[in-house]
Amino acid sequence: MRKDLTMKIDLTGVTALVTGGSSGIGEAISVTLADSGAIVAVHYNTGGERARKMAEEFDNGSEAFGADLVDPDAARNLFVRAAESLGGIDLLVNNAGIFIPVQPDSGHGEWMKTWERTLAVNLTSAGVLCREAIEHFRGRGGRIVNIASRAAFRGETAEYLAYAASKGGMISLSRSIARSFGKEGIKSFAIAPGYVLTPMTEEYLDKHGDEMVANELALDEMTDADDVAPLVAFIASGRLDHATGCTIDINGGSYIH
């Protein structure tokens, strides 16, 4: 019998944990998942008010959960709390991240501080959350989406070495999970955005101007969070399961490899 190829995405019955789910790309992902019927654990660090309002407006049992992901124990605890409170998780979206500049010649202490904070939030906590998700998904299956970056492949400028390294780590993490746990029904995907108009890039664009970013693009408009979010809903639907292990670029054609 042929597979049903109807393309309406209905995520009723799916529960998702979205880290950094109340700002920028994470907010668009949370809204898209909820609009498609999913129950969302909207994680926040400082955006508690917004996260709680979003969860309330979804009006489907979604909830907000706070955690500072600089602390790996907080990451672990976040997964446990969300899974317990929502009766299980089917989709983990590792979206929370930081993009902090530090020049390599700014002094060892300053450089190390940024390196450690960036790796802690962008990679260590993502790894801890993946590990929790793998244990939870065993026997029931599940999907993981890691929001990496174009920086993992193209590289970044000198002041973002830690950021690029953290995102490169995320790609290897995502691929290794896909290879290791597929037989247990666990699928893992990475998304690699280029510049996306969000609070993260506001300061950068204010400083460097839109022109530099716009000139890199093959398309004639900048990417925004709504250009990224639908892919996560598509992955959540299971229609992309046979692409497990892949990375999908969403960068307006600014880096094709």
Ligand code: NAD
């Ligand atoms: P954003 O600043 O709007 O969102 C980042 C999120 O991470 C926020 O919700 C924030 O609360 C959370 N976060 C930051 N520090 C945290 C901490 N210590 N503990 C817990 N949560 C923390 O930026 P965004 O552009 O929406 O970024 C989302 C993801 O997309 C990030 O992983 C980022 O690296 C990635 N990304 C963004 C771009 C871009 O151009 N905006 C490009 C490539 C990849």
